[in-house]
Amino acid sequence: MKEKETPLMKQYNLFKKKYPGALLLFRVGDFYETFGEDAVKASKILGIVLTKRNNGGTGETELAGFPHHALDTYLPKLVKAGERVAICDQLEDPKLAKGLVKRGVTELVTPGVSFNDTVLEVKRNNYLCAITLHKDIFGLAFLDISTGEFMVSQGSKEYADKLLQSLQPSEVLFPKPQKMLFKELFGEDFNTFFVDDWVFQTDFAENKIKEHFKTQSTKVLE
């Protein structure tokens, strides 16, 4: 028999569902809390205390949290451990809120997408890479969001290897259905994230690029 969950946990689970695979830091008052499996992971990585609490009747839930001002200390540790971290903040002043405080994920920090000085290395670029495989041509794009550099290239498997070796991306995006192929092609040294297949489409990409750079055609891009 399933027991009723509290409104807070209901809100929490909603975000959890929206960002699958991410460790959710849930702002409650002055703390960022993690629940369940996330809490187990966080307590291990961060060395913070794991407690259990009876959560409004849903049975026991693991719980681990840290004060909000310690985010800069703990976030890099989670990201460096290879976690994708969704930061869920309070979007309104709790004093003024009626009922449940409105919350929202303000950032999803991943190893390849970070502005955080403590995650980044000063003299190294932090690249996010995406690889598309079409017949035997490899299309690669690299972005360092902390500097704004955005590069695109394509070529043979050897060329892809060469670029990966010299730019050392901290995260590589690859189509989900080709998950097994990636390991075969590039080994296990990369931090990967597998993206839905439909994203890897020419039309979709061209629209995205036009939208971002506000240009009429992708050809004018230097």
Place this chain on the structure above:
Amino acid sequence: MPVGIISAGVILYYLTETEHHQVSHISQLTRLEEERYVWLDKFTIRNLELLFPQQEKGVPLVDILDQTQTPMGGRLLRRWIALPLKEINKIEERLDLVDAFVANPEPLEVLREILGTIGDLERMVSKIASKRISPKELVLFKKALSQVEPIRKELSNMLSNLPQKTQNILQKFILNLQNSELVVDKIHSTLKDDAPLTSNQGKMIQRGINKELDELHELLNSGKEYLEKITEREIERTGINSLKIQFNKVFGYYLEVSNANKHKVPNDWTRKQTLTNAERYITEELKIYEEKILTAEEKIFGIEQILFQELVDFCATQITIAQQNAKVLAGLDVLVSFAKISHKFNYTRPQINDSDVLDIKAGRHPVIEQQLPIGESYIPNDVFLDTENQQIIIITGPNMAGKSALLRQTALIVLMAQIGCFVPAEKATIGIVDKIFTRVGASDNIAKGESTFMVEMTETASIMNNLSGKSLVLMDEIGRGTSTYDGISIAWSILEFLHNHPKAKAKTLFATHYHELNQLEHDLSRVKNYNVSVQEENNKIIFLRKLQRGGSEHSFGIHVAQMAGMPSAIVQRAGEVLSHLEKEKIHEELGEKVKEIPKQTQPVGQLTLFEPYNPEFEKLKKHLKQVDVNTLTPIEALIKLNELKKMIS
């Protein structure tokens, strides 16, 4: 780049997915064109230890070259090393500027000092665009941008001392620096220099920016004065000379009037409290004032935060300028760093041309020479390679004599020259190289279940399939991972292949243990034997580390085993076995047999088409397999035939 574009789209999609919406600093999508840069395969990048050491305590080339003063300079240097240039003009431009800085050590130091104060301008820009910058960092941003003018001045001052060609290049450089006065002034007039890390605690906005803010500060600072003013005015109006304004937590500010003066109190005062000998009143004006005081601080925080956001928004409209400056300064930083190390480590400017000659006089290994114990100096060596007489050098010599170092230093010198840096040599003439291949040492991949020999062969195969006429090939002990005869045979045929390749006379340094390969000098016209010299004294060997003409006879492997501390019983026994083998003439016999190997001096051209493992053949095979002869019309057959012919021509 249709396939690359898809990947770029995926990245933009991913940014949205991860809630990164303010990314206006991503202002350009740069095409990384393969053919513009020297081809370095992944093995070469790893083997030469360009960016990362292979062993834990190793030192990569970048650590030697990096004297950059800004983080963006350090990052650019890494990209330059990974992407060496092939265009002579571009390389010469960099070399000209490095030359200019080497020749002007004083401005060089001044520039280094200014660059040292700039910080990570590039990442500050990104934080502005994404609205993540703190007030303190925005002050640093201003300081960084305000260094642009002094740098421009310093560079302009250098102009007159330079040759005309360099002047033009530097002038172009200077023109690329954007005037950023507007944003500097705006930040300077808005933000206090000691602004804090957080934007919600005030103490960051200058006076004179916002009237309400100034009034609030006024209110806080001169509250007493303000109250005195009110007191004076009310005394004059009412004639109550003993009037006082006081404060308590219950009523806030109030006017206190002694009972004697009670009758003079005007109507617009409100009585709040009666004491035995006095009455307390409040007025509308006092209530407003009180409200102001009590909420002033909170309001100051709020207004300052809004003003700060407005300032960041304004800066965000100016980021293109800042980004451009960051780019130019990063380039300057790397060139200045090159000049600094060239001066410090005694490098010389290489002569770059598009010939096929590689001529290095007294070259050194840039990394090893910096790690020698004090007092020991690196033994320099000459290396000459061309496509006419000396295309392939076979280097024999004992273990530890420095064969591998020589191979690597040759590649590193070429690479450094083509990123626009001076080189560790007395003189270097470098015909542009378009690919550098290395098969140096054994990169063990045992953890992944591949044998060393398999890895070696995979890497070598990749080299053989990608040769070009302007390639530089370095091979270190190819074939040592298998039996002697297998090894010699493979090495032998690789050398023949390199020599007889119809299109690509790749310049090659080939280090080996197999003295038998020295026979090839007699068979192939562009192969030359060299050895790294050693002296044998009282059964001990001294490494002279000097490259000299001619083959060598011994490997001194047993000596090395002895030096390594192998139990003497083993060393002695090995000596016995060796002399026995030598007596049995196994060595000589092999030497004799080697001479009898049928010569292969013809170019390996068309004939190889139908040999196994030929990629062209594989492609043809694949195509032919797909053709269904039964459904083909004669015309289609002809078209197909034409297509196939095109594939091999």
